[in-house]
Amino acid sequence: MDIKRPRRILLLGAPDTGVLELLTSLCGSSPAPVDNSTAGLSHIWAIKTNYYTADLPIWIDEISSLDEWTTEFSKTEAREVITSLGAWIYCFRRPVTQEDFESVKATIKAIQTVIEKAAGYGWDGTCLAVVTPQSITPYLDKPYDEWDDVCREFGFEYIDSEAKGRNEFGEPAGVERLQEAIEATDWNGDDDLDFGDFDDPDEEIDFSSTFAAEEAEMGSELLGLKSSIAHGGDGGQLEDEELQVEGLEKMMSQLQAIKDTSSAMPEAERKRFANTAVNELLKSL
Structure with a gap:
């Protein structure tokens, strides 16, 4: 399974x-x-x-x-x-x-x-x-x-x-x-943590075929959740949400550039390139 x-x-x-x-x-x-x-x-x-x-x-x-x-x-x-x-x-x-x-x-x-x-x-x-x-x-x-x-x-x-x-x-x-x-741990989760609402509705970015994709998705989740903890409460909530959306949109744009750049590479080279590029992107979050 x-x-x-x-x-x-x-x-x-x-x-x-x-x-x-x-x-x-x-x-x-x-x-x-x-x-x-x-x-x-x-x-x-x-x-x-x-x-x-x-x-x-x-x-x-x-x-x-x-x-x-x-x-x-x-x-x-x-x-x-x-x-x-x-x-x-x-x-x-x-x-x-x-x-x-x-x-x-x-x-x-x-x-x-x-x-x-x-x-x-x-x-x-x-x-x-x-x-x-x-x-x-x-x-x-x-x-x-x-x-x-x-x-x-x-x-x-x-x-x-x-x-x-x-x-x-x-x-x-x-x-x-x-x-x-x-x-031995039960790892079956759910789909509640879905940050897809911030994607461009006219373009679906599919990174699911690469190891780097999962790490990129996880990074966006961590960004959103840690922001939610740090800025919880009513004061400034709307501004925090707008900044979060802006940050996620910027990150998705950068991820798309990584995908475009690596698309013509052989599979092994593409994965190595994507992993390195995504790691560098996540460090900047």
């Missing part, structure tokens, strides 16, 4: 927690940071199992301030973002101090809170808390069972990204377990 419009993954963590390194270990590639930040980046993870195939859109966000992030994602406008997700992957470095440990706990709890506020207790997605390598030594040594208890309390599964092989129960560990958990 080919899942045409799967739910999304939100990959997030504090700055410099290794989210792109983790993404590379999973997908084999990752987007380049913009101005040393991963906030607002997007990627696609092509998954193929015995039961389905899907190009999973990944949104990447940074939590620079937990209070500000929680406030932003607790807004009514954030509900559309949260309910479109099939998985949350929260990354954090191994704590060096007890204060670091408490900060990780607070973040996991905050994520659970925004999920429940937006989607209720019936949300059926996957929540994974992934610890990434720490360059500072010695770091705070916490046993697996303690981490597991903390994460499960807030609906997360704890995964040690540095673990290899299998655990005592014969289950895969580390990145292999992360991939297994993602593959």
Whole structure:
């Protein structure tokens, strides 16, 4: 089964927690940071199992301030973002101090809170808390069972990204377990997130045959949804919508230019060109 419009993954963590390194270990590639930040980046993870195939859109966000992030994602406008997700992957470095440990706990709890506020207790997605390598030594040594208890309390599964092989129960560990958990998630989404109303009604732009097309569509969704969160409320709403429409129209024009430029290229070269061009376009959003 080919899942045409799967739910999304939100990959997030504090700055410099290794989210792109983790993404590379999973997908084999990752987007380049913009101005040393991963906030607002997007990627696609092509998954193929015995039961389905899907190009999973990944949104990447940074939590620079937990209070500000929680406030932003607790807004009514954030509900559309949260309910479109099939998985949350929260990354954090191994704590060096007890204060670091408490900060990780607070973040996991905050994520659970925004999920429940937006989607209720019936949300059926996957929540994974992934610890990434720490360059500072010695770091705070916490046993697996303690981490597991903390994460499960807030609906997360704890995964040690540095673990290899299998655990005592014969289950895969580390990145292999992360991939297994993602593959076991229900990715069937819906078509509610449709930004096609901003297209030129006289010309339908079909990018569905290329990998870059999905990433371009995802970028436009992320632009609209993040704008909705940031500028929610009554004040200035009309002006924000007009700016959003103008931005989307400009982006669609640029995407059409990419399509026209690559149309005469051989397929492999066309896809490479389109991927590079769309990535550069998304960085400018």
